[in-house]
Amino acid sequence: MARVRSRLSAGTVVLDCEGLVKWCEADRRVTAFVREAQDNDFRVVVSAMTPIEAQDVRLKNGRLRWYLSRLKVEPVSEEISSRAIELLRDARLHGHKYAIDAVVAATALHSVRPVIVLTSDEDDMSKLCGKTVKVVPV
Secondary structure, rough: OOOOOOOOOOOOOEOOOHHHHHHHOOOOHHHHHHHHHHOOOOOEEEEHHHHHOOOOOOOHHHHHHHOOOEEEEEEOHHHHHHHHHHHHHHHEEEEOHHHHHHHHHHHHHHHOOEEEEEHHHHHOOOOOOHHHHEEEEE
């Protein structure tokens, strides 16, 4: 029996902090989104900064590690760092408050397209990513 093609096709899904936390907490909507993405050959990634931001005593370390093992943790390279700085300047945002969001956005912009970012910060992520990335609120 042929597999029915869904609305997703090969590309990348980027989880921000809230996306990662909700996935680790088995949020039904985020879990379904990630499962569909993986079933359709999307890479599911997080910036190396995201697990640090997601660290919370409520989230068991073993659980976080287990979920991280099921996706790709993208390094914060010099290229990603430089792009994040450009994004902050272009959006007129301060790095002290928006540094991690800018790194996540730069990671998304560097990823295989189409790119979808699952985020709790739709407004800021839209400013940083522009129109080339689909921003989905979680």
